[in-house]
Amino acid sequence: GEDVEQSLFLSVREGDSSVINCTYTDSSSTYLYWYKQEPGAGLQLLTYIFSNMDMKQDQRLTVLLNKKDKHLSLRIADTQTGDSAIYFCAENGGATNKLIFGTGTLLAVQP
């Protein structure tokens, strides 16, 4: 199947770190992505990782990739209330460039 799984909900306090997890299915995916969606808005590309990497850091964001376990995570350091949103992981479905999205994780940041 093409199920990309994420936990539904994560609640953290402002200033703490958030870790959002994703389990994907297609071991041939070349790139894996994290998108952020604020209420009523489109998808904002946050970061992506190439499948031959195991870590990528971009300011407050750290992406970890465990290809053996098909596990992807997004760590947000010093989480702010503006980080409250739904976060989608996505894998690239091969030659057609079709994105397979995860189920989405709602991140709620408490002040």
Place this chain on the structure above:
Amino acid sequence: DTEVTQTPKHLVMGMTNKKSLKCEQHMGHRAMYWYKQKAKKPPELMFVYSYEKLSINESVPSRFSPECPNSSLLNLHLHALQPEDSALYLCASSLGTSGTETQYFGPGTRLLVL
């Protein structure tokens, strides 16, 4: 500039109406996409255009009709929609469709069918 624009932002239409959604990008991208997103769900791919030709149609009903007049524009023509078609319609673009191309999304059009 990684901007994809969509108009209108909101649209309310009756089941007998004909309307169109528009999407535009000026990044020189040659692939453009339409997605449908229902509340609390991930986006679902509807159509892919590559070099102005339809390359993927994910078995979308014919009441949705895409059109790509040129490499910067993508339209979605709507006719005889059903209330269950109410959703956020997202447009995206990428440099190509080689399988490694990052997709950039527009803000979406929120559609309500009465």
